[in-house]
Amino acid sequence: MKPAYIAPEGSGNEMHSLIRDLFPICRSITGEGFRESLRRIAEVVPIALSDVATGTHVFDWTVPKEWNIRDAWIADSTGRRVVDFRNSNLHVVSYSVPVRARMSLAELKPRLHTLPDQPNVIPYRTSYYAEDWGFCLSDLALQALPDGEYEVCIDSTLAPGNLTYGECVLPGATTDEVLISVHSCHPSLANDNLSGMAVGAFLARHLALQQRKHTFRFLFIPGTIGSITWLAGHEAEARSIRHGLVLSCLGDGGQPTYKRSRRGTALVDRAAAHVLRLAGAHALLDFVPYGYDERQYCSPGFDLPVGCLTRTPNGRYPEYHTSDDNLDFVKAESLEDSLTKVLAIIEVLEHDRAYINLSPMCEPQLGRRGLYRNTGGTTPKDYEMCLLWVLNMSDGRHSLLDIAELAAMPFAIVRQAADALREASLLGAFDRDPSNRARGASSSLTEPSRTSLSSRRLNR
Amino acid sequence: MKPAYIAPEGSGNEMHSLIRDLFPICRSITGEGFRESLRRIAEVVPIALSDVATGTHVFDWTVPKEWNIRDAWIADSTGRRVVDFRNSNLHVVSYSVPVRARMSLAELKPRLHTLPDQPNVIPYRTSYYAEDWGFCLSDLALQALPDGEYEVCIDSTLAPGNLTYGECVLPGATTDEVLISVHSCHPSLANDNLSGMAVGAFLARHLALQQRKHTFRFLFIPGTIGSITWLAGHEAEARSIRHGLVLSCLGDGGQPTYKRSRRGTALVDRAAAHVLRLAGAHALLDFVPYGYDERQYCSPGFDLPVGCLTRTPNGRYPEYHTSDDNLDFVKAESLEDSLTKVLAIIEVLEHDRAYINLSPMCEPQLGRRGLYRNTGGTTPKDYEMCLLWVLNMSDGRHSLLDIAELAAMPFAIVRQAADALREASLLGAFDRDPSNRARGASSSLTEPSRTSLSSRRLNR
């Protein structure tokens, strides 16, 4: 059987290939481009599309009109297109209302967005909730425009329609859910967030082949309004979310970065910290109420244990939200490494649990069970140390992740040691699982058991 | 209206001028000099003087006799005054009993206090509770004294009388009190503690013009015996003290320093740390049972939440308790900056409270309320971030100070964001105020609300 929690070989290239397919499509928070993108993802893993009609009230928001666009340009007095949507869909401010007009450069300029500090790149701008229109272009291109009359055209429609989102649910042994949320509404930006969409799709395809304790729910949604819409329609389902990850910006060459959930010490927060710490250079960030859809999942009325995994976070790389976030900027190796990191986190979510040492009075004799070297006087190997850690700490108060953290050893090895000790009947199930602690159910568990366990044995 | 929590322009110069007036007066823990000083302060802000008679038992202590002095000198055989009280009131050990005698230099020397390591300065010495007499002079002056006979005179009285203290109470909307305590018993020492007396007086004058939630009580007292005497006579009032500051050494050029109360995490401790952290170079010290009157307020039988604000703390600058702590040593800018710091701390004490986000399911749409920029794709401004912080954390568990600390933003801006959100009906009152936590009333509040809030909403 293939390893359950390692990215399949070659998946980096497959993900990059998917990103190349999706890159040219003009996505926004609604419209055909978004749906076309989901249909392409559905070729990787089956996803169901849902439509929510314009005007639907979702908490404090209203589902906006559907936006579609065919063409857009600015032409000079000779009719030459000096800005052309066909070259880059970033050229149009997303959700621009239709326009056809002639105007002087001076009149046009307030509508033109550039980045003077990065004169070569086209910025990405939107105006979802205030009806408006505009163009984005490089500052160099703007400076090159001579004064004079220009013709502008935005051939778009903004009309009642639907907000669409994609959903893929992989049932598990329990109805406890892991949420994987991916915003899928950005146009030609490879890292933000085609990389997240690709890693999400291949993660789903991979997990679909594994045994699962949790039910996994994948959401491919427009940012902000998508998560708000889904949450508004699924308050009951949201109650089943035990752990969650927002995936974004997973293809650049930067170090993996995990931003904690609002709770800060949820199991997913600890799992991600554990995985990243043992994997080399990384960053761990505390929750801030800005970023991606974790803003909604972690709003105080939900307060779900949902963190965000990226490589370089949003806003911290110069290519962010510009035309430089292109196909060269994302790398197959980074994508594959990101998938491996997500799977390692999921291994913890799926398998963290507490055991009880069934031979807790002194150490059991591992040597006669073939679990320990016979020649004394030397120092134990890592795996032997791991067996000792699991035995010593399996008192019902420490889960495998707790032990991995105490021992500074990978969760996978601690889990393997626990399996070996279970097989040797030295470890038994513990019915109250301390990994529940992150869900606030721990207070009854932690305090008394520390001493009671040992006193119970000593008192018998 | 003038800003409530910023030192009025020019107040630094006004405070320095008050210090200049007070400097020549010979103060001690009792006597006319102390009363004269209070009458001068009463020209800035009305204070009531109270007398407690010699011999009154105050806890483990007894109010001492009243000390007054007219003149004191050491004259050489020619009758020339070689040490003269008229030049500096530091020359006499405070509370010296009257003496008139002739004696050799050898007999006199044990009565002469100098600082050999700082040969130019006169030290400040006292002998309040053991009847004694002595002189202080520079070590250079001592070395210059030829052998021979000297005449010494201390024209003082030590007799039954009163201990006097000054009090200024500014009533607030509640009877919860903020205590501002200033020891006022040192003679010609500008920083310790004329600076504290000046800042205290101008603080009272300024707060008298503001709306106040708390009742503010200012005490101008002799050190140690003054706070003991006040506490012994006001055990009931002491029970109403919710926050307190001892003010001292606020005019030197050093960085602001806050010494925590014995509790260590009282609101005043957190408020002072917040204010100083955001204001640049500063120091935060843990409580030690030595220093100024916080020793009494923080004795275990009271354990009041009273910290101590200084610039360079007592004993840590060479001018401390010497004639070099003079009018040049204290600066108008430092005094004004100190007043600004105290006011910023008081702003937190007055306005820290918790709110409830009234739209806690996902983020409310700030844009349509004019509270958020309309063009997406850019990063939010500080004030927008602040609105998001207040919304996300207003769950009844986090006060505005908690949020300011999480967001690493000034309390004043967080408070402004909360006011805007209240006006937009997005924030509501929370009846159980977590700023009470420092008073030990929090245990019932913190734990359950973390999850119950969200579950309550999800369960409805």
Place this chain on the structure above:
Amino acid sequence: MKPAYIAPEGSGNEMHSLIRDLFPICRSITGEGFRESLRRIAEVVPIALSDVATGTHVFDWTVPKEWNIRDAWIADSTGRRVVDFRNSNLHVVSYSVPVRARMSLAELKPRLHTLPDQPNVIPYRTSYYAEDWGFCLSDLALQALPDGEYEVCIDSTLAPGNLTYGECVLPGATTDEVLISVHSCHPSLANDNLSGMAVGAFLARHLALQQRKHTFRFLFIPGTIGSITWLAGHEAEARSIRHGLVLSCLGDGGQPTYKRSRRGTALVDRAAAHVLRLAGAHALLDFVPYGYDERQYCSPGFDLPVGCLTRTPNGRYPEYHTSDDNLDFVKAESLEDSLTKVLAIIEVLEHDRAYINLSPMCEPQLGRRGLYRNTGGTTPKDYEMCLLWVLNMSDGRHSLLDIAELAAMPFAIVRQAADALREASLLGAFDRDPSNRARGASSSLTEPSRTSLSSRRLNR
């Protein structure tokens, strides 16, 4: 009277002399050499020897056969002994079964243990629980062996007999016990663990002359199987162990090192950290389930508050478990310093307790009791500061160790200050001792008393 908690003068040399006597004896986990060593220690302090028969079940283990050895050698074809037990008892793998055979060097080599990285030294190896035989020699000696036939002889017996351990119990005023455990089963290794045996023996001799609050139990046992055997036979006694130390590797020139108990915050953990912190260079290590007999005392079924004091810890010095761990490697000064450290830790265990300030409203007037200087204006001496600390923190919530840590002053001085304040009737007994906290009995004590103490006074 001699000071109770300082190593007696000359004890370093006496301990080194004991180590010299014990060094040549061939010890193992059972056998005559172990018993002979205990008899030699019994000349320093009376210890009782107990025998447990081969085959006795002790938890998951079985007491092994008794091993004794008279001689062992490898001879070349000329009959010359090229490896000779008479030169070093490390030459034989401990617990080697008897053998007499001729074999080629190639056949012999798998039986020969060397350390190629340290070619001059003989390693120490054992095979207690898998019947086997072998020799240890320097790698240089191995390389010098020519090919050819060799005769090997191990004149040992492995037969039913006894496991022996030594015990010395010094009764105290209470039946609460302090356990001092010393593994005594290593052959000619001076630091590991003749140093521990010597410090343990002289510690017992010294404490036998002191008043004791605790009952002290000293165990001289074979490693692992010894502590398991003792625990299996003394579950009830184990329940009385309040604090414990494993002593080992106490003679080398390295800095003192304390490894915490599994609990991590037991009083012995805090006492050792306090003593080492104030004594200069040192190391504090968290518990790991490997090392010496603390592995058994800290197994989850017992979870006893037993730490381990060493200088350089096991496995962290190149001489460890080799012939270089010899009489030159251990120093009288180190041994005496180690004894002093253990005694300082024991001073805390014996005398830590909480008091109640009987004059808690403000400071009591120390000056009139002769406990404070009379001339004011100067800064207090360390001892005066210590009096203030004890008074301020003696609220029933802080023990003397807590205060020593807050004040960063030696426990001995804090204890002296408390004694002086007791004599002055300023301090009274507190019946609920917070040093119990490490035993888990604290939850009822800590929280409520913080405020109730002061409010009780204020409310009266």
